[in-house]
Amino acid sequence: MTTPTAPDAMYRNDEGLGIWEHRGKVAAVGVGHAPTSRRWDGRPETCVGAITIDALRKAIDDAGVAPDQIDGLVVVPVTTTGAFWEQGKPLPMDVIQSFNQTDDPLDGIAKLSAEWLLANMPELTNVNFTMYGPGCMSNALNVTAQAVGDGLTHTCLVVKSWHNFEGRYYQGGANAGNALPGTPAVTQLWGGPASYSTALQFAEYCRKYGKTHEMMAPFMENSRRNGLRFPEGYWAQHRPEELIPEDYLASRWIAKPANLFDNDIPIMMSGAYLFSTAERAQDMKQNPVYILNHASSNTRPRSLVPTLDEVEADTARTGRKIYEGAGITADDLSFENMYDGFSLFHQFHLEGLGYRGIKFGEALDFYQTDISIEGPNPVSPSGGNVGSGRSRVWMHTDCIQQLQGRAGARQVTGVKPEVGVSGGPMPLGGNYTVWSASPD
Amino acid sequence: MSENQEQSVTILISFDIDGTLEVGDPPGPLTMDMVRLVRDKDFLIGSCSDRTLSSQRAIWADHDIEVDFVVGKHMLPDVKARFEADVYLHIGDREDLDRQYALKAGFDFLWPDEAVDHPHFQPEP
Numbered sequence: 001m002t003t004p005t006a007p008d009a010m011y012r013n014d015e016g017l018g019i020w021e022h023r024g025k026v027a028a029v030g031v032g033h034a035p036t037s038r039r040w041d042g043r044p045e046t047c048v049g050a051i052t053i054d055a056l057r058k059a060i061d062d063a064g065v066a067p068d069q070i071d072g073l074v075v076v077p078v079t080t081t082g083a084f085w086e087q088g089k090p091l092p093m094d095v096i097q098s099f100n101q102t103d104d105p106l107d108g109i110a111k112l113s114a115e116w117l118l119a120n121m122p123e124l125t126n127v128n129f130t131m132y133g134p135g136c137m138s139n140a141l142n143v144t145a146q147a148v149g150d151g152l153t154h155t156c157l158v159v160k161s162w163h164n165f166e167g168r169y170y171q172g173g174a175n176a177g178n179a180l181p182g183t184p185a186v187t188q189l190w191g192g193p194a195s196y197s198t199a200l201q202f203a204e205y206c207r208k209y210g211k212t213h214e215m216m217a218p219f220m221e222n223s224r225r226n227g228l229r230f231p232e233g234y235w236a237q238h239r240p241e242e243l244i245p246e247d248y249l250a251s252r253w254i255a256k257p258a259n260l261f262d263n264d265i266p267i268m269m270s271g272a273y274l275f276s277t278a279e280r281a282q283d284m285k286q287n288p289v290y291i292l293n294h295a296s297s298n299t300r301p302r303s304l305v306p307t308l309d310e311v312e313a314d315t316a317r318t319g320r321k322i323y324e325g326a327g328i329t330a331d332d333l334s335f336e337n338m339y340d341g342f343s344l345f346h347q348f349h350l351e352g353l354g355y356r357g358i359k360f361g362e363a364l365d366f367y368q369t370d371i372s373i374e375g376p377n378p379v380s381p382s383g384g385n386v387g388s389g390r391s392r393v394w395m396h397t398d399c400i401q402q403l404q405g406r407a408g409a410r411q412v413t414g415v416k417p418e419v420g421v422s423g424g425p426m427p428l429g430g431n432y433t434v435w436s437a438s439p440d
Numbered sequence: 441m442s443e444n445q446e447q448s449v450t451i452l453i454s455f456d457i458d459g460t461l462e463v464g465d466p467p468g469p470l471t472m473d474m475v476r477l478v479r480d481k482d483f484l485i486g487s488c489s490d491r492t493l494s495s496q497r498a499i500w501a502d503h504d505i506e507v508d509f510v511v512g513k514h515m516l517p518d519v520k521a522r523f524e525a526d527v528y529l530h531i532g533d534r535e536d537l538d539r540q541y542a543l544k545a546g547f548d549f550l551w552p553d554e555a556v557d558h559p560h561f562q563p564e565p
Contacts, residue, residue, distance in 0.1 A: 038465055039466075166466075238465075239465075239495070241491075241492060241494070241495045241498075242494070243492065244492075244494060246493060246494070247492035247493055247494050247495075248492075250492075250493055250512055250515075251490075251492075251512060252490070252512050252513050252514035253514075260490055
């Protein structure tokens with residue numbers, strides 16, 4: 001079985017598509033997370049393949065489903081954006097030989113294929129649908145929801161994992177060379193840090209609306225506070241440190257006005273979910289969380305760096321698509337878990353949604369109000385990547401757990417958790433899911 | 441510098457944490473006892489790290505070591521402006537964020553492995 005990448009037809013990129021045809025008929029049930037770590041320590045049991053198997057098995061167990069009932073697997077095959085196996089570095093043969101292999105020796109170490117996972121999870125005897133959702137869990141969730149809705153699979157696992165090696169992030173791989181083909185030559189090889197584009201947009205945002213970087217501090221403090229209540233996350237597990245305004249504002253610039261903590265910390269992690277039809281989900285161990293819609297943005301910017309005008313136009317468009325397909329309005333959102341890695345674009349997502357009625361240029365003022373999980377306007381209750389490390393997964397896990405009422409110390413209490421939204425990554429170019437405690 | 445010379449001059453040491461001190465992530469070769477040793481020699485000491493200021497303070501408090509400063513990576517020039525010393529030394533494990541920053545700020549620089557064997561970190565006879 002060769003796993004295909006999801007075709008464009010599986011995504012809802014356009015406005016005017018109406019209510020999603022599978023609204024309320026697909027559900028997330030099980031959640032599984034492997035322990036996090038800052039970097040891979042070289043052991044077989046902690047490689048990205050191993051932690052992925054761990055997360056998948058936990059999701060299966062959490063849902064209370066027999067492994068032979070699972071017939072689908074959606075995987076994000078890329079497990080890093082900036083930690084690459086150095087060319088010429090000896091392969092870790094002891095690790096490679098600890099697993100059933102594919103024809104790529106770094107499968108399970110620096111990347112993940114569905115074939116590698118199936119070869120190393122013998123309990124998954126009936127998987128006949130596999131597909132890649134490229135990039136992020138946000139993408140893979142769209143693919144999974146659509147696949148279940150379309151009847152391509154009825155009980156489907158979806159997983160996203162991250163590896164991190166020693167050395168500086170974004171400095172290795174092709175970036176270590178002297179030449180790159182195409183746009184990356186400008187944006188990666190000779191360009192600024194990864195957060196450069198977002199920093200430019202944020203600087204223009206501050207100029208246009210008369211705001212300051214200091215106004216981000218309450219959001220950062222709140223996000224880390226929520227992250228420290230996320231037992232699956234890196235900061236909660238390894239370095240339970242708050243991020244008070246003094247600490248945030250004293251940090252050095254990476255790409256001014258993006259400082260160190262505006263950039264998420266790369267980690268090893270794996271998160272998995274079990275999706276099913278709403279009907280089958282009724283008999284599983286956890287309460288189903290229904291998918292009301294998925295929506296995507298595939299907008300291409302006019303140049304290398306999207307302008308603020310382009311960002312605002314596209315986040316507004318994304319917001320409209322999200323609400324249209326779900327058949328809801330901004331007023332129906334109990335909370336939002338839009339992406340935050342880089343933290344400086346969270347407000348773009350928030351304003352595009354019109355969350356709690358805020359308009360463009362108002363999010364930083366909104367951050368100065370009560371945005372805690374105890375208040376009426378919870379912002380990023382997951383804590384996102386700021387709160388738990390680089391994964392692009394926490395926001396989704398939190399939506400599921402909030403709506404199942406099992407977010408623990410992170411449970412929102414200022415509102416009744418009924419409908420949530422999550423997704424990202426970038427303001428231009430992302431995938432979004434609307435979650436609900438009820439199918440209606 | 442001989443031990444006699446060492447006693448007659450004011451020496452300031454800035455410690456990176458991760459990859460430098462044993463409590464770092466990853467752990468480095470400099471032990472907290474070595475830090476205590478230079479503290480007992482009346483060196484001015486502190487940390488210069490990408491960790492938050494409050495978490496740096498917490499590390500020192502957890503090990504009952506009184507330090508003169510905690511600063512971010514980019515703040516070595518502030519340390520030099522605040523403290524008068526004859527020798528300014530930064531110890532860290534990164535070329536870009538430790539060595540280059542230190543030299544630019546007018547500090548001497550040692551890699552952690554070099555520092556372990558340096559006379560500063562040897563007990564007085």
